[in-house]
Amino acid sequence: MVTETTDPDPRPVHDEQEDPPTVPTAPVRSATHDRDASSSAAGDADPGGAEGSGDSGADGDAEGTEGTEDAADVVCPRCGAAGAAGSRFCEECGAPIDGEPDPAAQPDGTGAADELPEAPSRPCVRCGGRVADDGYCEECGAPAVSERDHFEVTASPTVGGVCDRGVVHARNEDALALGEAGGVVALVVCDGVSSAPASDAASLAASEAALATLLGGAPGGEREVDAEGAARTSAWAALLTEAAERANEAVVAVPTTHVDDAPSCTYVAAVVDGARVVVASVGDSRAYWLPDRARAVRLTVDDSWAQEMAEMGVHVSQVRGSAHAHAITRWLGADAPELRPRHDTVTVAERGWLLLCSDGLWNYCEDADELGSLVRRHAAEHDGDATATARALVEWANAQGGRDNVTVALARLGG
Amino acid sequence: MAQFTAEVFQNEFLAEGSTDVHAIVRMTATGAGTPEAGPIDAGEVIMIDTSGSMAGASFAAAQHAAQVALDVIEDGTWFAIVGGSHVANRVFPYPNAPSSMVRMEPAARAEAKRAIGMMRAGGGTAMSTWLQLADQLLGLLPPGTKRHAILLTDGKNESEPKHHLTATLERLQGRFRCDARGVGSRYEVAEVREIASALLGSDELIRDPSQIADSFRQMLGESMARGIPEAQLRVWTPQGAQLLFVRQVSPKLDDLTPRRTVVNPLTAGFPTGSWGDESREYHVAVRVPSKPVGSEQLAARVQIVTGDQVRASGLVKAMWSSDANLTARISPEVAHYTGQAELAEAIQQGLAAKAAGDEATATVKLGRAVQLARETGNEEATTRLRKVVDIENEEQGTVRLKRHTDRLDEMALDTVSTKTTRVRR
Numbered sequence: 113m114v115t116e117t118t119d120p121d122p123r124p125v126h127d128e129q130e131d132p133p134t135v136p137t138a139p140v141r142s143a144t145h146d147r148d149a150s151s152s153a154a155g156d157a158d159p160g161g162a163e164g165s166g167d168s169g170a171d172g173d174a175e176g177t178e179g180t181e182d183a184a185d186v187v188c189p190r191c192g193a194a195g196a197a198g199s200r201f202c203e204e205c206g207a208p209i210d211g212e213p214d215p216a217a218q219p220d221g222t223g224a225a226d227e228l229p230e231a232p233s234r235p236c237v238r239c240g241g242r243v244a245d246d247g248y249c250e251e252c253g254a255p256a257v258s259e260r261d262h263f264e265v266t267a268s269p270t271v272g273g274v275c276d277r278g279v280v281h282a283r284n285e286d287a288l289a290l291g292e293a294g295g296v297v298a299l300v301v302c303d304g305v306s307s308a309p310a311s312d313a314a315s316l317a318a319s320e321a322a323l324a325t326l327l328g329g330a331p332g333g334e335r336e337v338d339a340e341g342a343a344r345t346s347a348w349a350a351l352l353t354e355a356a357e358r359a360n361e362a363v364v365a366v367p368t369t370h371v372d373d374a375p376s377c378t379y380v381a382a383v384v385d386g387a388r389v390v391v392a393s394v395g396d397s398r399a400y401w402l403p404d405r406a407r408a409v410r411l412t413v414d415d416s417w418a419q420e421m422a423e424m425g426v427h428v429s430q431v432r433g434s435a436h437a438h439a440i441t442r443w444l445g446a447d448a449p450e451l452r453p454r455h456d457t458v459t460v461a462e463r464g465w466l467l468l469c470s471d472g473l474w475n476y477c478e479d480a481d482e483l484g485s486l487v488r489r490h491a492a493e494h495d496g497d498a499t500a501t502a503r504a505l506v507e508w509a510n511a512q513g514g515r516d517n518v519t520v521a522l523a524r525l526g527g
Numbered sequence: 528m529a530q531f532t533a534e535v536f537q538n539e540f541l542a543e544g545s546t547d548v549h550a551i552v553r554m555t556a557t558g559a560g561t562p563e564a565g566p567i568d569a570g571e572v573i574m575i576d577t578s579g580s581m582a583g584a585s586f587a588a589a590q591h592a593a594q595v596a597l598d599v600i601e602d603g604t605w606f607a608i609v610g611g612s613h614v615a616n617r618v619f620p621y622p623n624a625p626s627s628m629v630r631m632e633p634a635a636r637a638e639a640k641r642a643i644g645m646m647r648a649g650g651g652t653a654m655s656t657w658l659q660l661a662d663q664l665l666g667l668l669p670p671g672t673k674r675h676a677i678l679l680t681d682g683k684n685e686s687e688p689k690h691h692l693t694a695t696l697e698r699l700q701g702r703f704r705c706d707a708r709g710v711g712s713r714y715e716v717a718e719v720r721e722i723a724s725a726l727l728g729s730d731e732l733i734r735d736p737s738q739i740a741d742s743f744r745q746m747l748g749e750s751m752a753r754g755i756p757e758a759q760l761r762v763w764t765p766q767g768a769q770l771l772f773v774r775q776v777s778p779k780l781d782d783l784t785p786r787r788t789v790v791n792p793l794t795a796g797f798p799t800g801s802w803g804d805e806s807r808e809y810h811v812a813v814r815v816p817s818k819p820v821g822s823e824q825l826a827a828r829v830q831i832v833t834g835d836q837v838r839a840s841g842l843v844k845a846m847w848s849s850d851a852n853l854t855a856r857i858s859p860e861v862a863h864y865t866g867q868a869e870l871a872e873a874i875q876q877g878l879a880a881k882a883a884g885d886e887a888t889a890t891v892k893l894g895r896a897v898q899l900a901r902e903t904g905n906e907e908a909t910t911r912l913r914k915v916v917d918i919e920n921e922e923q924g925t926v927r928l929k930r931h932t933d934r935l936d937e938m939a940l941d942t943v944s945t946k947t948t949r950v951r952r
Contacts, residue, residue, distance in 0.1 A: 239766070246828070246842060251793070253765030253815075253825035280821040513819065 237262050260284055260312065264499055265521075267292040272499030273299065273521030276506045278472055279514025281306070286470050286517035287315035287377070289323035294331035297384040298323055299521040301397050302359070302377040303470040305443060314366045314375035318359035318444055322381050325355035329383070337385070345390060348383050349455045352392035355381055356453045360444040376445025379453065380412060380468050384523055387460045392453035395440045396471055397519075399456075400480055402487055403464035403526075408480035411456045415442035438471065463526035465491065472518030473509050487522070498522040529559040529755050529802075531831045533841035536860035540846050540853040541817075548813045548826040550843040551776065551860040555806040559754040568672040569756075570605040570628060571747065572661040572703075575618075575646065576680040577610040582648040585681050585710055588736030594640045596677070596743040597631075601751055604631045605672070607664045608643060611657035612650030613686040617664070618642050628664050651686030654678070654722070655695035658705070665703045673756035673801055674703035676726075677746055679739065681710045684718050692718070696725035700786060701798040704728050706746045710736055712934045716941040724781055727800030732942045734935055755802040755833060762811060763794045763828040769814040770795055770827075776864035777808035780871050780945040799831075810864050811843060820849045860950050863903055867947040870899040870908060874944035878915075878937055881928065890916075890928055898924030905948045911940040 236243055241251030248255055257277070261284045266272040271292055277284035285304030290297070300319045304311025328335040329351045337347045356379050366375045378395025391399040393412040396419075401409040413419060417439040418431045431437050442449055465487050477483045487505065494500035502520040509518040537550035573596055575589050593608060600606055605628045608618040616622070619642040620629050629635050657678065665674040684692055705726035709719045710733040723730035733742050760783070764770050773795070775781040783797040790796040799807070813826045827843035848854055877892030893916050900908040901921050912918070914936040916926040 244828075246825075246840065248825035248828075248842070249765075250763075251766050253768075255823050255825070279819055514821070 260316075263288070264503065265290050266499040267297065268498075270496070270498050270524035271297050271299070271522070272497070272502055273301075273468075273519065274499065274502040274506045275519040276472075276510070276517065278517050279510050281515075281517055283312050284517050285312040285315055285377070286472065286519040287312075287319040288519050288521055289319035290521055290523075291323055291327055293327045293333065295386075296327070296330035297523050298326035298381065299384075299466070299468050299523060300326070300355075300359075300379070300381040301468045301470055301519050301521055302379055302444070303395065303397050303472075303517065303519070305376040305378075305440075305445070308373050308376050308445070310366050310368045310375040311377055314363040314445065315377035317362035317366055318377050318379060321362035322355040322359040322379065325358045326351060326381060326383055344385070345388060345457050348385060348388070348390040349392065349457070352381055352383065352390060352455065353453050356392060356394060356444065356451060360448065360451055363444045364446045374446035376443045376448060378440065378470070379444050382411075382466060382468055382523075384460075384466065384525060389458045389460055389466060389525070390455065391457070391468075392455050394442050394444060394451065394453050396438070398469055398471075398474055400467045400469075400483060401458050401460070401464060402467055402480075402484035403460075403462050404488065405462065406464075408484040409458060410480045411458060413454050414440070415454070416440045438475075460525045463524075466523040466525055468519075468521040469505075470517060470519040472514075472516035473505060473520055475516065476509055476512040491524075496524060498524055530557050531555065531758075531839035532557075533829065533831065533839040535829070535841040535843055536858050537843060538854075538856045538858045538861075539844040540848045540850070540856070542851070542854040543820050543847060543849060544817050545847070545854070546814050546817050547771070548815060548843060548845045549858070549861045549865075550811050550827070550829075550841075551808055551858065551864060552811055552829040552841045552843070553777075553806055553808045554760070554831045554839060554841075556755060556758075556802045557804055559752075559802050559804050568605070568669065569601075569751070570665050570668045570672050570674050570703075571600055571750065572607050572609060572664055572676040573743075574609045574611050574615075574657045574661055574676060574678040575643075576612075576652065576682065577616075577646055577648050577650070578612045578652045578682055579649050580652075580682040580713065585736045586646075586648045588739050589679055589710070590643050590646060592679075592739035592743045593643045595740040596747050597636050597639055597643075599744050599747040599751070600631050600636075602631050602633075604751075605629070605668055606631055606635075606639070608639060609657055609660050609664075610646050611652075611654065611660075611678075611680075613653045613656070614650070615656040615660035617660065618646055627667055652680070652682050652684055653687040653691070654680065654684045654718075655687060655691045658692075658695055658699060658722070658726075661705070662699050662702055671756065673750075673753065675750045675753075675801070676703055676705045677743065678705055678707045678719075678722060679710065679743075680708075680714055680719065682713050683715050693721070696722060700725055701727075704750075704800045706730070706750075708733055708739070708742055708746075709938075710739060712938060716938050720942070720945070727798060729779075730942065732935070732939050734939070749803060750801075753801040753803040757833065758799050758802050758838070759832045760797040760799050760809065761790055761794055761828075761830040761832050761837075762797070763830070764813050765815065765825065766793065767816055768826065771812035771814055772810070773797055773812075774810045774868065775799075775807060776810045776867065777806070777947050777949060780868055780947060783809070796832075808860075808864070810861065810868075813843065815845055818845075818847050820847045822847050863950045864947065866899050866903040867905065870896055870903060870905060871944040873899060874908070874912075874940060878941050881915075881937070886928055890926060893928070894924040894926040896924075897921055897926055903948065907943055907946065907948075908940075911936065911943055915940055 236249035236254055237257045238254040239252040241249045243256045244250050261277040264274045265288055267290055273288045273290055275286050275288040287302045290299040300322045302315035302319045304315035329337040339347045359379055363375055368375050378397040380393040380397040380399050382389060382391040382399050391411045396414040396416045399411040401411055417436045421431045422428060477486055490504040491501045494504060502522050505520045506518050532555045534553040535550050573593050575593055607628045610616045610618045619639040661676045706728035707719045707723040707730045719730045733739055762770060762773055772784045775783055786797050788796045811827055811829055815826050818824060824845045826845045829841045830837045831839050873892045873896035877889050877896055881889035897912050897918055915932050916928055919925040
């Protein structure tokens with residue numbers, strides 16, 4: 113995932129780290145931003161939707177993001193930074209924040225406060241074995257995967273997603289947030305820009321801020337969408353734009369030491385309100401409607417150099433090999449060009465899957481119909497369970513090489 | 528309080544499709560001279576060859592050395608003296624004594640010296656009987672006792688079939704440590720090496736009987752300083768992996784692979800005997816299934832364990848990379864000890880060929896040894912090789928066999944072949 117500005121200063125593809133480009137003067141960051149407010153909103157508006165499915169169920173505490181608790185601030189066990197209650201990861205250093213802070217990080221800790229917390233004793237992602245204190249699985253030797261490197265979110269058996277580091281990248285800069293409230297399902301996928309530092313924190317903050325805003329539109333929510341007919345669709349579209357703005361603010365608020373290279377990420381979000389599906393996107397993360405018995409529909413248009421070339425009539429085969437093929441032309445972040453998400457709407461009249469994903473998945477399967485077959489094949493193997501199917505798709509992408517972070521969010525629609 | 532540390536030397540980067548991971552793991556014990564919970568109980572058995580061949584200067588020197596050794600053994604240590612020929616005899620405590628081992632104290636020391644003075648040479652040589660008696664004696668001591676023995680011989684193990692000794696050594700493995708010494712030019716280097724290797728001790732050649740006493744003093748002094756009675760090397764490998772070999776490479780070469788015991792399905796255990804303040808290095812080779820470029824995997828956990836407690840742990844890793852700059856490097860430590868292992872093999876095969884009259888093979892093997900000794904900076908091996916061959920070109924390993932060599936020089940070369948030098952930094 114990369115960005116490219118529309119001016120002659122493209123950011124290079126992530127794998128080509130030489131020659132860091134100069135970026136247009138970074139805008140002054142918003143001084144009025146209230147990080148705690150946006151984060152705690154994410155917690156409050158999350159009625160159990162972010163309950164980790166985990167592999168064993170034993171790590172529920174670590175992922176507990178029940179928003180009904182008192183909004184007491186939490187402290188990062190690694191760096192000691194304060195975060196909002198319900199935060200899954202530290203906004204400063206990206207370390208997972210468990211329910212119980214590490215004793216070593218307590219103010220009265222016995223001199224061990226500088227040490228990293230012990231690896232969480234979650235089971236090995238590869239084989240389910242116990243992970244030893246030295247950070248490797250006791251059965252298969254796979255390195256322990258941090259909460260940030262691989263996490264799963266399940267709202268219900270039909271709504272779930274998986275976010276994974278992939279094989280090649282050292283960090284997971286993708287993020288995922290999804291939830292269900294009052295019969296409304298919201299899904300958000302953000303893909304951090306590898307060439308910008310702290311983009312892993314940025315994408316996570318963005319996805320959580322966006323989800324909180326979207327679920328506010330559910331019945332009983334603070335921004336309840338109560339219009340009918342076409343106006344209802346427009347209201348959701350407006351809320352999706354507003355969610356992008358909140359996400360953008362969250363990205364801008366991520367602390368960074370690199371003033372000339374701001375953290376940034378993509379944004380794709382979808383709201384399912386009855387038969388109505390409304391999506392919005394910035395960048396090249398995508399949404400698809402994959403009906404079981406009809407042609408697949410791609411709901412988003414990439415903000416990418418490849419897309420611009422295609423719109424100018426350049427054939428896709430000529431673009432694919434280019435170093436800029438994956439460069440994006442819009443993103444969230446302090447140095448983002450004007451924030452104007454693209455929207456699309458589909459009315460669901462039959463059974464199928466709504467898929468949101470980062471380019472870590474679609475890079476291995478560009479054709480929408482093939483993607484539909486792929487999803488249905490894996491769903492059939494997992495009894496239609498959304499999270500299990502998403503996990504299988506992530507594993508499939510990793511088996512293809514896993515050259516990028518990969519995120520898959522799924523919702524089964526049409527009963 | 529004794530402490531162990533583990534260091535791992537390896538190139539963890541593997542090229543796509545590669546499966547074999549090699550690492551040198553250095554285990555270092557410090558503070559081992561001070562026993563952990565008060566003085567540890569220790570038992571010492573000294574085995575002296577009393578066969579007919581010993582009669583003369585060697586025997587007198589051996590008796591003197593054993594008497595000197597008694598002075599080195601600290602008061603409170605359990606001890607016994609064994610005289611060995613085609614049978615084994617307990618020299619002290621006297622055969623009619625009520626207890627088979629006694630604790631050292633001044634009166635016992637004086638009486639033992641008298642008993643040693645009364646020993647007489649005669650008979651054949653069956654070392655398995657000596658070792659069995661030593662095991663019986665040391666086996667009487669309570670569990671947790673540090674058990675150590677010294678064996679001195681001057682001749683071949685000629686009064687019993689070879690497999691007797693091998694079978695006995697197999698049975699006694701891990702029961703006590705035995706340092707073995709050969710004196711003079713008539714014993715078999717390979718036999719003494721077999722005993723020392725199986726019983727986790729050292730082996731050395733004593734050229735002249737007058738040097739026996741110093742050798743005994745040194746062995747017992749080192750034994751007394753070993754505050755850790757027993758440690759086990761453990762190697763964990765992941766499911767689906769294969770442990771190719773585990774070889775001690777420093778201070779001397781010793782292939783541990785055949786002594787493997789099962790700790791659990793993924794973990795192999797190897798006895799390492801007692802430890803003083805020292806470093807030992809192990810070459811561990813593991814075969815793991817290949818993984819995609821970018822994957823990381825733990826290939827082995829190499830641990831030193833006392834009791835059931837892991838005292839130090841080294842992690843051997845595998846990371847698959849497409850960067851040839853990373854994957855093409857060979858760890859200097861791995862390369863060094865691989866060369867030293869080949870050196871030992873070349874020396875031993877060369878000397879065996881020479882003894883069998885196969886001069887062509889001997890010339891090639893010893894030539895290769897000269898080359899390897901140079902490459903790995905093993906100056907002691909080079910010095911000793913020079914006494915057996917005339918070197919024409921050290922770099923290319925071209926040599927001529929010397930016409931007249933001292934058998935002691937060949938034996939000394941054979942003995943030091945397993946001693947390694949540390950990596951030059």
